[in-house]
Each structure stands twice: as C-alpha cells, then as structure tokens.
Amino acid sequence: MRDPVGAERTRLAVAGARSVSVAELGSQPRGERVRGRIFWALLLLAVGIALLGLALLLIDAMIDGAGRFGVGLFTDPVSGTAEAGGFQTAIIGTLWVIGGVILFSVPLGIGAALYLEEYADRDRWWNRLIELNIQNLAAVPSIVYGILGLAFFVRGPLSLGTVALAASLTLTLLILPTIIIAARESIRAVPPSIREGALALGATRWETTRNQVLPAAIPGILTGIILAVSRAFGESAPLLLIGATTFVTKNTSNPIEDQYTTLPVQIFNYFGRAQPEWLELAAAGIVVMLILVLAMNSIAIWLRNRYEQSW
Amino acid sequence: MTDESKQTEHERGDTPAIAVRPEFHRDSWTGTREKVFQLQDISVHYGDVPAVKDISMDVLHNNITALIGPSGCGKSTLIRCLNRMNDLIPSARVDGQLLYHGEDLYGPKVDPVQVRKMIGMVFQKPNPFPKSIYDNIAFGPRILKIEGDMDEIVERALRRAALWDEVKDRLHSNAYGMSGGQQQRLCIARCIAVEPDVILMDEPCSALDPISTGKIEDLMLELKQDYSIVIVTHNMQQAARVSDMTAFLIVELTADEQNRWGEIIEYDETEKIFTNPSDPRTEDYVTGKVG
Numbered sequence: 158m159r160d161p162v163g164a165e166r167t168r169l170a171v172a173g174a175r176s177v178s179v180a181e182l183g184s185q186p187r188g189e190r191v192r193g194r195i196f197w198a199l200l201l202l203a204v205g206i207a208l209l210g211l212a213l214l215l216i217d218a219m220i221d222g223a224g225r226f227g228v229g230l231f232t233d234p235v236s237g238t239a240e241a242g243g244f245q246t247a248i249i250g251t252l253w254v255i256g257g258v259i260l261f262s263v264p265l266g267i268g269a270a271l272y273l274e275e276y277a278d279r280d281r282w283w284n285r286l287i288e289l290n291i292q293n294l295a296a297v298p299s300i301v302y303g304i305l306g307l308a309f310f311v312r313g314p315l316s317l318g319t320v321a322l323a324a325s326l327t328l329t330l331l332i333l334p335t336i337i338i339a340a341r342e343s344i345r346a347v348p349p350s351i352r353e354g355a356l357a358l359g360a361t362r363w364e365t366t367r368n369q370v371l372p373a374a375i376p377g378i379l380t381g382i383i384l385a386v387s388r389a390f391g392e393s394a395p396l397l398l399i400g401a402t403t404f405v406t407k408n409t410s411n412p413i414e415d416q417y418t419t420l421p422v423q424i425f426n427y428f429g430r431a432q433p434e435w436l437e438l439a440a441a442g443i444v445v446m447l448i449l450v451l452a453m454n455s456i457a458i459w460l461r462n463r464y465e466q467s468w
Numbered sequence: 469m470t471d472e473s474k475q476t477e478h479e480r481g482d483t484p485a486i487a488v489r490p491e492f493h494r495d496s497w498t499g500t501r502e503k504v505f506q507l508q509d510i511s512v513h514y515g516d517v518p519a520v521k522d523i524s525m526d527v528l529h530n531n532i533t534a535l536i537g538p539s540g541c542g543k544s545t546l547i548r549c550l551n552r553m554n555d556l557i558p559s560a561r562v563d564g565q566l567l568y569h570g571e572d573l574y575g576p577k578v579d580p581v582q583v584r585k586m587i588g589m590v591f592q593k594p595n596p597f598p599k600s601i602y603d604n605i606a607f608g609p610r611i612l613k614i615e616g617d618m619d620e621i622v623e624r625a626l627r628r629a630a631l632w633d634e635v636k637d638r639l640h641s642n643a644y645g646m647s648g649g650q651q652q653r654l655c656i657a658r659c660i661a662v663e664p665d666v667i668l669m670d671e672p673c674s675a676l677d678p679i680s681t682g683k684i685e686d687l688m689l690e691l692k693q694d695y696s697i698v699i700v701t702h703n704m705q706q707a708a709r710v711s712d713m714t715a716f717l718i719v720e721l722t723a724d725e726q727n728r729w730g731e732i733i734e735y736d737e738t739e740k741i742f743t744n745p746s747d748p749r750t751e752d753y754v755t756g757k758v759g
Contacts, residue, residue, distance in 0.1 A: 359585030
C-alpha cells in the first residue's frame with residue numbers, strides 16, 4: 158500500500174499514544190487523589206455519626222436503668238409501685254399485638270404485592286391509581302391510623318372494644334403499605350426469564366408464581382417484613398388512642414376480651430413521671446424492648462438465610 | 469432426500485412481497501411425512517406495529533426446521549407463535565390460521581397451558597431455575613403430575629440430553645454452578661422431561677462457545693428421531709449442518725420506512741437453500757454478500 162502521508166500520520170499517532178500511556182502509568186494528579194480521600198472520609202463520618210447515635214442511646218439507657226436489671230424485669234407484672242414493677246404484662250401484651258400484626262399483614266401484604274406485580278395489567282388506570290395510593294399511604298402519620306382504628310375497630314362497625322385484636326388490626330393497616338412496596342421490589346427483581354422458562358414447560362401462571370417466583374423473592378420480602386414489623390413494635394401514639402391501658406396487672410390471655418398494654422405505651426407512661434425510680438424503670442424497659450426486637454429479627458434473618466439463593 | 473421432480477411453483481413479481489405469493493406447501497413430495505404445523509397467512513402485530521406478515525409454511529414431523537434471516541425479521545416472534553408464548557404479551561395479536569396436527573392452535577377452546585405442555589421451548593440465554601439440578605428437571609413432571617419414579621425420570625432426561633455423566637454426582641447442587649453449555653443442556657433436559665411432541669429452540673447456541681454448540685447440535689440430531697424441532701438461528705453454518713428444511717425470512721420496509729415486518733422469501737430443503745436457492749436474495753444472504 159503506497160500512502161506515505163497516511164503511513165507517517167499513523168506512525169506519529171502510535172508514537173504519541175505510546176508516550177501518553179507511559180506518563181499515565183505514574184501516579185494520579187494530586188488534586189484528584191485528595192478529593193478521593195476527602196470523600197472517603199466524609200462517608201466514614203456519616204457511618205460514624207449514625208452508629209454513634211445508636212450507641213449513645215443504648216449506653217445511656219443501660220446506665221440509667223442499671224439498677225433494675227434482673228430476671229424480675231421480665232417476670233414481674235407491671236405494678237403501681239416503681240420498686241415492685243416488672244414488664245411481664247407489657248411483654249405479653251406486645252407479643253399478642255405483634256403476633257396479630259404478623260398474622261394479618263404478611264399474607265395480605267404478600268398477596269397484594271403478588272397481584273400487583275404478576276396479575277394486574279399496568280395499562281389500566283385503576284391499577285395505576287392503586288399504586289399511587291399505596292405509596293402515599295406509607296407516608297401517613299401513625300396517629301391517623303390510630304384515629305382510624307378508634308373509629309372502625311374499637312367503636313363503629315367492628316366494636317371490638319379496647320382489646321389487643323383492635324391494636325393488631327390498626328397496626329397492620331399502618332405497616333401494610335411498607336410491606337407491599339418492599340415485596341413488590343423483591344418480586345420485580347426475579348428475572349423474567351425464570352417465569353418464561355416455567356411457563357414454557359406448561360405451568361399455569363399460579364404454578365409459576367408459587368413454585369418459582371415467590372421462593373426466589375422470599376429473602377427480599379422477609380427484609381421488608383423485618384423493617385415493617387420492627388416499626389409496628391415501637392409504635393405508641395396510635396395505641397394510646399385506641400385504648401392500650403397502662404398498669405394492666407393481669408397478663409392478657411384473650412386478645413378479644415382482655416385489657417392489654419404494650420412496652421412502648423408503658424415506657425411512655427413512665428417517662429412522663431417525675432420520680433427518678435420510674436425513669437430508671439423506663440430506661441430498663443428500653444433495653445428490654447431492644448432485646449425483644451433483636452430476638453424477633455434474629456428469627457426472621459435466620460428464615461431469610463434459609464431461603465437465600467445465589468444468583 | 470431427492471428433489472428432481474419437486475419444482476416449487478412460484479412466480480416472482482417485480483416488487484417484493486405483493487401480488488402472487490409463493491406457496492410453500494410441499495404437498496407434491498411430502499408424501500407420507502406428517503405435517504406437524506400448517507401455517508397459513510400468519511401475521512403478528514404488536515398493537516399497530518406489524519412484526520411478521522403472511523407467513524405460510526408447513527413444518528414436518530421428525531424434521532429439524534430452521535428459520536434464518538437478518539436481525540429483526542421476526543424469527544423469534546414467529547417461533548413464539550407456535551407455542552402461544554406471544555399470548556404473554558398483552559398487545560400481541562396473531563392473525564391467520566395455525567394448525568397443529570390439523571387442529572387450530574388458536575381456537576376458542578384451546579388452552580395455551582396445554583399447548584405448552586406439548587410444544588416445549590428452549591431460550592437463547594440459558595434460564596435454569598435457582599434450584600438444584602434435580603429440582604430443575606423435576607419441576608415439570610411434578611407440576612404436570614407425570615407418573616413414574618421421579619429419580620428415573622430425571623436420569624432419563626439427563627441421559628437424553630447428554631448431561632448425565634457430567635452431573636450424576638451432584639444432582640442436588642445449585643444449577644447455577646454449571647457452565648453455560650451445561651446450563652443450556654439442562655434446559656433441554658428440562659424440556660424433554662415433560663415429554664413434549666415438538667421442541668422449539670430460539671437461538672439456543674448463540675450464547676455458547678463452539679464446543680458446547682457442537683455438543684448441542686449433535687444432541688439435536690439425536691433428538692430429531694423422537695421429536696420435531698424448529699430452530700431459529702443466526703448461524704447459517706449451523707442451519708446448514710443440522711436442519712432438514714430451512715426458511716429464509718427478510719425484513720420488508722414500507723415506502724416511508726416507518727414500518728418494518730418480516731416475510732418468508734423461500735422455504736425449501738436445506739440442501740437446496742444453500743446450494744441452489746431460487747431467490748437471489750436468499751443467495752445473497754447465504755453466501756454472505758448481505759446480512
């Protein structure tokens with residue numbers, strides 16, 4: 158090929174490229190490196206502040222409540238005197254309420270998410286409206302759900318009275334949008350090729366969903382449930398409104414008849430008092446609550462690990 | 469297969485894809501070869517956009533039928549019609565007549581789920597389920613309640629897919645631990661396990677290396693004895709190697725180049741398509757001048 162101009166051009170370009178690359182093998186320009194370091198430090202600071210906040214809370218509660226630690230905290234019923242009081246009735250009440258919440262919200266949340274992701278036709282306007290509404294409902298303040306529960310569950314159509322079942326239903330409504338959103342994300346993350354593969358074998362839509370999509374989405378769904386139920390665990394404002402009584406001395410044994418109290422409600426009551434013994438008891442209660450949440454989440458994380466698949 | 473007396477009757481117009489359409493029903497020589505699929509003027513639209521138009525051809529029993537053509541000519545759309553996978557796309561509309569062993573596949577009483585039990589599909593990218601190898605194969609028979617010892621069914625399917633020796637010691641390990649070629653053979657085994665009549669393959673080897681491709685091609689030639697296979701492929705050498713009949717599709721454009729759809733140009737025995745095609749466009753494509 159005779160093309161002296163082109164050949165010369167090529168030679169220059171190659172020589173130029175080679176020299177540039179050798180220079181770049183050296184270290185980065187100083188400004189970029191410093192910027193990178195600053196950014197890394199800022200991110201570390203963010204993590205540090207978050208953890209520090211949590212640690213301070215925990216340590217503060219443990220110090221304040223140190224005098225009351227003991228088995229009695231878990232086994233003594235709530236009582237009118239600060240010295241004799243434990244948290245047993247509150248713990249039992251919380252377990253009843255949260256048990257009910259899990260029982261109602263998990264099937265409803267997963268079912269709604271499956272319908273919206275697998276069966277609903279996105280083009281229909283009412284499905285888009287439902288989607289918008291669920292996003293909004295997740296942001297509604299919890300006290301509003303308390304008012305709703307008071308009007309419909311405690312009084313009104315259901316007239317359950319001030320019982321644990323009413324609390325379960327109210328809190329279920331509160332956390333349902335969160336579960337639906339998290340479950341939908343998880344279901345959406347299952348690759349469409351899995352569904353196609355199952356359908357191509359002659360499975361029905363439900364068989365595909367039940368045997369392939371849902372098991373693959375379980376880890377993400379469980380994460381969403383952990384977050385949502387933990388939130389319900391700590392709610393006190395709506396429960397105060399719908400009649401979680403304080404100083405319930407007998408353990409709740411019947412969720413539709415007995416009075417009940419929950420840990421957050423009880424602790425909230427203690428903190429409102431002046432005497433230091435109550436404050437000490439309240440701090441101890443915080444630690445009790447954290448232990449319970451940790452136990453509950455550990456079970457859920459164990460469940461999630463069992464279902465974890467590697468992609 | 470001989471072709472001395474088999475002259476396709478077709479007249480060519482000056483402009484493509486209008487006026488007299490070539491007929492691809494090889495009645496004159498199919499003789500006792502049973503027709504598995506009979507397509508008559510099949511057109512598929514996604515909403516208002518056409519994907520393929522006026523496809524007419526017959527797919528024969530125990531044959532490997534290849535669909536070749538440039539990208540975007542609707543080969544995948546066409547093959548997905550054969551097992552009603554296009555039903556999953558809400559905007560898809562299939563017109564024309566598609567007979568499967570003489571029965572209208574799109575008839576009012578036909579259940580697409582039942583169709584897919586008899587007409588299986590292997591996809592371009594291997595898509596094993598995130599489960600063990602055993603559960604991958606067993607899923608189909610369990611769902612369809614096929615009788616028999618599950619261990620035997622799994623072993624038989626894996627043997628027929630030439631995968632048994634490689635995985636027999638780790639049947640309960642995760643299917644994702646296998647190589648791409650093995651995963652694709654797993655998908656084929658999974659398809660065979662439900663005992664279909666037809667196997668559709670949508671570019672099964674395009675994501676695989678040449679050695680795996682060779683293994684799967686050998687597998688196809690074996691499977692042809694018990695099943696009818698329709699394969700979409702970009703690889704012309706593959707079509708020439710394995711198929712008995714080949715259909716060549718191209719993309720047609722409207723004058724304003726707004727709409728494009730696929731049409732069959734020629735459908736004939738593979739040997740003829742690759743050595744002595746009737747249409748110059750076919751010749752250009754298979755010799756590599758275009759596409």
